[in-house]
Amino acid sequence: MSQETSIHSWPGSYYIxxxxxxxxxxxSLSRTTLRFNSEPNQENLISLRLSRIMEIKMESSxxxxxxLTVLEQGNIKHWFGSLKPCRTxxxxxxxxxxxxxxxxPTEPRGAEAPLSKGxxxxxxxxxxxxxxxxxxxxxxxxxxxxxxxxxxxxxxxSDLSVADKLLSxxxxxxxxxxxxxxxxSHQEAKSEAAAKAACTKGSAKGQKVITSIPxxxxxxxxxxxxxxxxxxxxxxxxxxxxxxxxxxxCFEKEEVDDVYVHSPYEISVRQRFIGKPxxxxxxxxxxxxxxxxxxxxxxxxxxxxxxxxxxFQATLATTTGSPEGGGNIWSAGHGQDTEVPVEVPAGELTQxxxxxxxxxxxxAEAQELKQMLQQVKNLAxxxxxxxxxxxxxxxxxxFSADRTTMNINRHTRRMRKLL
Numbered sequence: 001m002s003q004e005t006s007i008h009s010w011p012g013s014y015y016i017x018x019x020x021x022x023x024x025x026x027x028s029l030s031r032t033t034l035r036f037n038s039e040p041n042q043e044n045l046i047s048l049r050l051s052r053i054m055e056i057k058m059e060s061s062x063x064x065x066x067x068l069t070v071l072e073q074g075n076i077k078h079w080f081g082s083l084k085p086c087r088t089x090x091x092x093x094x095x096x097x098x099x100x101x102x103x104x105p106t107e108p109r110g111a112e113a114p115l116s117k118g119x120x121x122x123x124x125x126x127x128x129x130x131x132x133x134x135x136x137x138x139x140x141x142x143x144x145x146x147x148x149x150x151x152x153x154x155x156x157x158s159d160l161s162v163a164d165k166l167l168s169x170x171x172x173x174x175x176x177x178x179x180x181x182x183x184x185s186h187q188e189a190k191s192e193a194a195a196k197a198a199c200t201k202g203s204a205k206g207q208k209v210i211t212s213i214p215x216x217x218x219x220x221x222x223x224x225x226x227x228x229x230x231x232x233x234x235x236x237x238x239x240x241x242x243x244x245x246x247x248x249x250c251f252e253k254e255e256v257d258d259v260y261v262h263s264p265y266e267i268s269v270r271q272r273f274i275g276k277p278x279x280x281x282x283x284x285x286x287x288x289x290x291x292x293x294x295x296x297x298x299x300x301x302x303x304x305x306x307x308x309x310x311x312f313q314a315t316l317a318t319t320t321g322s323p324e325g326g327g328n329i330w331s332a333g334h335g336q337d338t339e340v341p342v343e344v345p346a347g348e349l350t351q352x353x354x355x356x357x358x359x360x361x362x363x364a365e366a367q368e369l370k371q372m373l374q375q376v377k378n379l380a381x382x383x384x385x386x387x388x389x390x391x392x393x394x395x396x397x398x399f400s401a402d403r404t405t406m407n408i409n410r411h412t413r414r415m416r417k418l419l
Contacts, residue, residue, distance in 0.1 A: 004030035004031060004032060004033055005030060005031075006028040006029065006030055007029050007030055007031065007097070007263060007265050007266075008028070008029050008093055008266075008284070009026050009027065009028040009029070010026070010027050010028075010083050010084060010085075010090050011024075011025075011026055011027075011039075011082075011083075011084050012024070012025070012026075012027050012036075012080050012081060012082050012083040012084065012090075013025070013080070013081050013082045014027070014036045014038075014045055014046065014078070014079070014080055015067075015078075015079035015080075015081070016045065022081065022082075023038050023045060024038070024039050024082070025037050025038040025039045025045065026039065027080055027083065027090070029093065029094060029097060031097075032049055032050055032051070032101070033047055033048065033049055033050065034046075034047075034048045034049075034050060034053070034070065034094070035047040035048070036080070046078060048070065048072055048078070050097065050098050050101040051101065051102075052072055052073045053070055053071070053072060053073075053098055054071045054072065054073060055069075055070075055071040056068070056069070056070055056071075056091065056094055056095050056098060057069050057071075058087060058088070058091050065081055066081070066087050067079050067080060067081040067087070068080045068081070068083060068087055068090060068091055068094075070094075088226075088227075089218075089225070089226035089227075092216050092226055092227055092228050093216050093226060093284065095228075096214065096215075096216050096228060096284075096285070096286060097286045100214070100286035100287060101286070117361050118361035118362055118365030118366070118368075118369065119365065121361070121365075121369055122365060122368060122369060122372065125369065125372045125373065125376060126372065128376055129372060129375060129376050129379065130293070131293045132376060132379040132380060132383060133379065134210075134211070134293040134294055134297075135293070135297065135383055136379060136382065136383060136386070137210055137211075137294075138210060138235075138294060138297055138298070139383060139386045139387070139390070140386075141208055141210060141235045142235070142390065143386065143389070143390060143393070144208070145235060145236075146390060146393045146394070146397065147393075149397055150393070150396065150397060150400070153397070153400045153401065153404055154400075156404050157400075157403075157404060157407075160404070160407045160408065160411065163411055164407075164411065167411060167414050167415065167418075170418055171414065171417075171418065208234065208235055209232055209233070209234055210233045210234060210235060210294050211232075211233045211290055211291050211294055212230055212231070212232045212233070213230065213231050213285050213287045213288065213290055213291050214228070214229075214230050214285065214287065215228075215229055215230055215231045215283045215284060215285035215288075216228060216229070216283070216284040216285065217229040217230075217231070217240050217242070217248065217281055217282070217283050217284075218281070218282045218284075219248075219280070219281055219282075220268060220270075220280035220281065220282055221277065221280070226284070227242065227243070228242075228243040229241050229242045229243055229248065230243075230245075231283050231285065231291060233291055233294050233295065233298075236252065236253045237250055237251060237252050237253055238250070238251040238253075238256065238269060239251075240269075240281050240283070248281070249279060249281060251269055251271055251279075253298065253299075255271050256269060256270075256271060256299060256302055257270055257271055257272040257302065258270040258272075258302055258304055259295060259299050259302050259303045259304065260304050260306050261303060261304070261305050261306060261309050262282075262306050262308045262309055263308060263309055264288060264289060264292075264309075265284060265285060265286060265288045266282065266283065266284045266285075266288070267282075267283055267288065267295070268280055268281065268282040268283065269281055269283070
């Protein structure tokens, strides 16, 4: 049976209870399994499914050495020690994926229950439906931004009309014998600065959350600092927070320089600086696929696929038999959990076995596929209508912005003549 692709691995040691000794090796985590392989001969000493784990704790062996324990069903405890970079970082990652696994609405399927063709199609279409729903949420927030921008431009236009009247009085006042009023221009400058500051504060508070996922976050540059937190995707920024909700860093949309994709569960976001160190956070989450579609849309030109992801995708294609290069870059870590069935010689396959290995689409699955395709079609039509509406709003915004810029430049020239 082929092994699943490893999401994360750590060097350490495992206590073999039957031999009363510690064995060094590699502890690795996949989507559904936790395994430990010894270092010299890569022997698999333990392989646990996450669904069978009852508890993960940080304990001490012989009251001195720090260790990590995993309690399996049947009250079987496994001890892991000498974990690098540190025991706490490994604990946070394991607990995150284990808890998300418990909260997952779907149960893992074994080799005895392979996915049928209909279930594969349903999984594929449900992924496309989720992608369209995420796109619809982004378009909805974008429409609200356009409405706020149009309202802001209307307010600017009304303010400019008031400024036009005041400038006209200043240019030819009936009661003032001189050509300029310096004290008046200083007061107007102060009022404009205060209005701009108030507008900036108001726009910063108006941001809405598109999606929020629990994650394990670490600041690149400091070793062993992986800790639980969350990634929040806003309309115009990304926020990285700790487990208490405290803001660790906020990446404005225009300040993000690179989004590196290491695997379907891990990304890093970098903001570059000149003359001082860059700010980069590495984010690991079992629910990263929920944020991928939004990140791909918002930061399309800044997303970069790393060699680690290419190796992950190649290994996934080898173990699952899926074709390479198919689908979206985010789809590798999404879908049902399956195990590769044991290979059977072609000459020994009976007609019943062929039906089990290649099940057909049932009538119930066909009905569900029909309903899902209709929903996808409706979502696509709504997205197309919204895009056409936003194209018209963009044209109106462009025309209003050009007109406002011309009026501001004209008023600026008039004010300079008064000084």
